[in-house]
Amino acid sequence: MNDARSTQGSVAESFLRALKQRGLDIVFANSGTDFAPLIEALVRLKEAGEETPDFMTIPHENLAMAMAHGYHRVSGKPVAVMVHVTPGTANAVCGLMNAQRDHVPLVLIAGRTPITQAGSIASRSAPIHWGQENFDQAGMVREYTKWDYELRAGQSPSQIVGRAIDIALNEPKGPVYLTLPREVLTNQDNNAAATPAPKIISAPEPNISAINKLAEWIARAERPVIVTSHVGQDIEAFKHLAWLADTFTIPVAENWANCVNIAASHSMSLGENATDFLSEADLILVIDSEVPWFPREFSPSPKTRVAHLGLDPLCVDYPIRVFPADLIIPGRSAGALLLLGEALEKQNAGHQISKTEGRRKAVQNYRNNRKKTLQKQLADAQKNKRIQGNYLGACLKEVVPSDAVIITE
Template identity: 40%
Template sequence: MRQEQANAAPRGGEVIPAQSVGESYLALLKQRGIDYFYVGAGTDTVSIVEAYARADQSGIDFPTPVLCTHENLAVGMAHGYYMISQKPQVVMLHVSVGAANAVCGIMNASRSQVPMLFTAGRTPLFQDGKRGSRNGEIHWAQEMLDQGGMVRELVKWDYELRDGCNMEQVVDRALGISMAEPRGPVYLMLPREILAQEVDGFRPSRPVAIPAPPHPDAQAVRELARRIAAASHPVIVTTASGADPDTVDLLVKLAERFGVGVAEAKARHTNFPSSHPLHLGHDAEAVFAKADALLFLETDVPWIPGKTRPRDEAFVAHAGTDPLFNRYAVRSFRSDLTLTSNARALVEALHAALEEQGAADTAAARRAALEASADAARQAARNIMQRVLAKDGPITKLFLTHCLDEVRPQDAILVNEYSAIRPQMRFDEPGTYFGNPSAAGLGWGLPAALGAQQAAPDKAVICVVGDGAYIFANPAACHHAAAAHKLPVLTVVFNNARWEAVYRSTLTVYPGTHAARYAEEHETKTGPLSSLDPVPDFEKYAEASGGWAERVTRREDLVPALRRALEVVTKEKRHALLNVIGA
């Protein structure tokens, strides 16, 4: 949510006829711009259930409830909705056990700087004597001495609501901290007795303003501009600046005006148009070979020290809302200049500073050299794909990627958890590509795609996942949600019956040893601990919830199957799945 949008929220008004803190809480969320309430219901949500049951009588406007039958689904959908809407989301799960199931999703949200009011009920405080006190055996066993400790390392703030009298102040503080940059999830525990407290109406007050985003130090920006203007091959490398779609066009204007190349490092968004003549591709080694000035913008891992690094004589700067990524225990990369700023503010300030430096006057020479490098990067990518297409055989990830890029609508949203090869795809429109979070908590892709579809109902949403990531997503719960909430996502599963990352990682550490020989000696496609055989018939997960599904085993059948599936999701508005058997 932009600052001007946040400040335009309602500023108080008439008394809302709430009868409980639970009703007041839901009404406040709606007043604060929360449209959906992602919930995994439990014994702690009784006041929430009662509030929704009474809504026709009370006339109170609440967020639309989105029932989720697994906690990872709830958090992932909230994550996906934010990716598209840029509005913070609210999740409520069932006490300690529900929160525990969601920790992986919270880690993904934390590393991706996704604002989220993550809440869970708390085991009732009292054994008896109050409405909402304990009335089931589980209320003893589920209590934890420090429930918030499960997520404290991953959230920006955690608290327990102690009384209904300050519910509004606590919720506003939670939302404010979550939206303050660097954004991220916060955690609030909601005891059942507190939600059940009776109130005689509720009048929301003025919302608290969200802090303005950080802007870079002017002197540091001038130094950065001086270095870029003096360079012959300056490059901006970005991983996640496109999380704010407005930065894409700003970055294009800066690159064109001043002759600056843009490369992507493990891109998780559309950061810069793929087809732009100044897009230098995704190969860090090729970029570093020529770059004499580098700005890493919202890039958590700018290079892998054991593989490549910038030249010693190159100028290296880092920038972002949290440029040191302070939650990463070990992270040490060379930096000659480090700036704290959100991406949009930095690009705008750098544009002005480069103008002052007269960098536009010398841009032509830089642009010619950079465009030659960009052409070489595109040709290298084409050569790889041409070799793939020139031979027959089973479906590979590269072949799947080629087919996806051929058939997908250019404004479609693609959510990729591993199996699509990003450097071989063309994404020119902001907000059309989302890659798995840096934490890589498996099971993110399909829930996030469902949330993205909810935020963009008029667009095709394609989710590309590996077989392992699909299983981790709790597919029965995801397809149930697709049917229940009318979210026609197309899921493409690349099914090679193994965790390829596990096997490949083993071979990099132990090349030419036992793991390398294991597959041949045992007549299998992979090594120990990475086979998923026997793989389920994934089609049946989708079909069980009324979806369309098809298995694809031959190369020549893949494009027609993708077209049929896209027809189903865009015309019939049904969720669909392709089980692509690959190598």
């Protein structure tokens, strides 16, 4: 935007420009009277030929949040949702909880009931403008956001949008909440120059000394096992995990996975709910997993070493979460797995034939037995009058193309 239109106009126009300039290409919207200035600004910018985010009108806030969540999971991009003051925020809370737990960089934008009764073209003009105001509108979402703020008169929309997106994208990623008073949106913007975006927001890397210690433990272990739930959300980490598991013969259990972390056909894949295999482990490496097992059903032996690795291995947003831990390594999983592989190569861990061959046979036996069990369960399900989940899955497998994406909730 190099023409004069980029440096003048209303706060609402500058706000829309800032969203586009900071990489928010789509907004899933369910608006109300609070967003009239934004809708008018959107029309003006479109008529002027300026680029703006694409707005999709969604009939319910819960649906808008789910669509935004899915958009990010597919594209990897930050995303925005626009809702109507307090009622819209309340309707978005369930989706916001999901986004927070799944580390989605989502900007939840909510209108603010007009704060003036008179004196502005945007002052209160309907009875509901009194009834829907809160003392602390952001209070209902504060536990599920990394940051919340209200745009104020005289502030640069570009700076506020930039800070919101920077915080959302900073690891561990997560949602932020921004409220927009109607009076502020209608003001003339005297700070319309765009704020430069950081070219790189680097994720923290793990401590190399801790990685070397972990490599020593794995090299000495007879029966190491990796447990993960969502390391596969990072394609780089997905590749590193597959290589590490194969090269050093370390089986991988995907307990309560919310994505594909290792190919089911991988020789070291244990599949889900492999707690019976964990009971034999003398070292467990937990990577990106909030709940690696149910303590009421299984706990590692006191002699089993347990290490936790990930951007937030302690899950600090969880009020209570207690699992054994001999070593905790915060840091980006992709970088940690790469460094761990290099450290294990120095330990010559991939050439300890007596250990690796024994583990490979144990995993193969486990996979064979699991396959037989699943086949029997499938045969029983085919005879059942009620449709069973495993039978339905087998039917889908037969008809969907190889590149199909199946979503389950």
